[in-house]
Amino acid sequence: xxxxxxxxxxxxxxxxxxxxxxxxxxxxxxxxxxxxxxxxxxxxxxxxxxxxxxxxxxxxxxxxxxxxxxxxxxxxxxxxxxxxxxxxxxxxxxxxxxxxxxxxxxxxxxxxxxxxxxxxxxxxxxxxxxxxxxxxxxxxxxxxxxxxxxxxxxxxxxxxxxxxxxxxxxxxxxxxxxxxxxxxxxxxxxxxxxxxxxxxxxxxxxxxxxxxxxxxxxxxxxxxxxxxxxxxxxxxxxxxxxxxxxxxxxxx
Numbered sequence: 001x002x003x004x005x006x007x008x009x010x011x012x013x014x015x016x017x018x019x020x021x022x023x024x025x026x027x028x029x030x031x032x033x034x035x036x037x038x039x040x041x042x043x044x045x046x047x048x049x050x051x052x053x054x055x056x057x058x059x060x061x062x063x064x065x066x067x068x069x070x071x072x073x074x075x076x077x078x079x080x081x082x083x084x085x086x087x088x089x090x091x092x093x094x095x096x097x098x099x100x101x102x103x104x105x106x107x108x109x110x111x112x113x114x115x116x117x118x119x120x121x122x123x124x125x126x127x128x129x130x131x132x133x134x135x136x137x138x139x140x141x142x143x144x145x146x147x148x149x150x151x152x153x154x155x156x157x158x159x160x161x162x163x164x165x166x167x168x169x170x171x172x173x174x175x176x177x178x179x180x181x182x183x184x185x186x187x188x189x190x191x192x193x194x195x196x197x198x199x200x201x202x203x204x205x206x207x208x209x210x211x212x213x214x215x216x217x218x219x220x221x222x223x224x225x226x227x228x229x230x231x232x233x234x235x236x237x238x239x240x241x242x243x244x245x246x247x248x249x250x251x252x
Contacts (some may be wrong), residue, residue, distance in 0.1 A: 136248070163248060165218065178227060181204075
């Protein structure tokens with residue numbers, strides 16, 4: 001009887017324990033279900049937030065790429081502006097230098113003109129400044145050559161000595177030497193060895209060039225031109241001597 005009572009008591013205790021465990025299990029299951037639902041909800045919210053963040057990051061990346069492109073454009077524009085400014089400064093400096101050189105050259109030529117007239121005792125020397133910044137030095141035939149000849153006279157050499165000094169002071173400028181004649185055919189001169197005025201004008205220009213080279217003028221700067229009688233200063237027969245000349249052009 002005692003054993004039966006004890007067994008009954010143990011059975012009742014076991015049932016109560018089972019009931020408690022069942023309740024605990026049910027509670028845990030309910031809690032787990034709730035947590036699972038909450039986790040699913042959190043997962044969806046997190047996915048939405050993540051997708052939103054991804055879109056935000058993409059938008060920021062696009063803005064960053066646009067900003068980088070704009071920055072590169074601005075940097076190139078800034079570089080172009082610096083180069084333009086440097087070029088403008090260089091041009092301004094060059095213009096100022098050219099103005100100084102021009103004033104110096106003008107003063108030098110004025111002195112050369114005075115010395116030429118004093119040395120040669122001739123007024124048949126003309127120095128003029130042309131519109132394109134070319135300087136022309138004209139020497140008449142009474143200074144440079146005898147009639148129908150391309151051999152420089154002593155006066156012609158003295159004139160070129162002075163002119164060479166002025167030309168050498170400006171070594172960067174090119175020089176064109178033009179020979180001119182009158183329209184009289186050379187067959188009327190028994191002293192000429194040239195078949196026509198073309199050869200005579202070119203020969204006179206060449207003589208002047210060779211002499212300038214002997215006075216240290218750089219040959220690379222020099223150019224020989226012969227115009228024969230086709231660029232006259234006058235068409236009056238009595239003034240034909242004016243057409244017999246050489247012209248030294250100092251080019252810009």
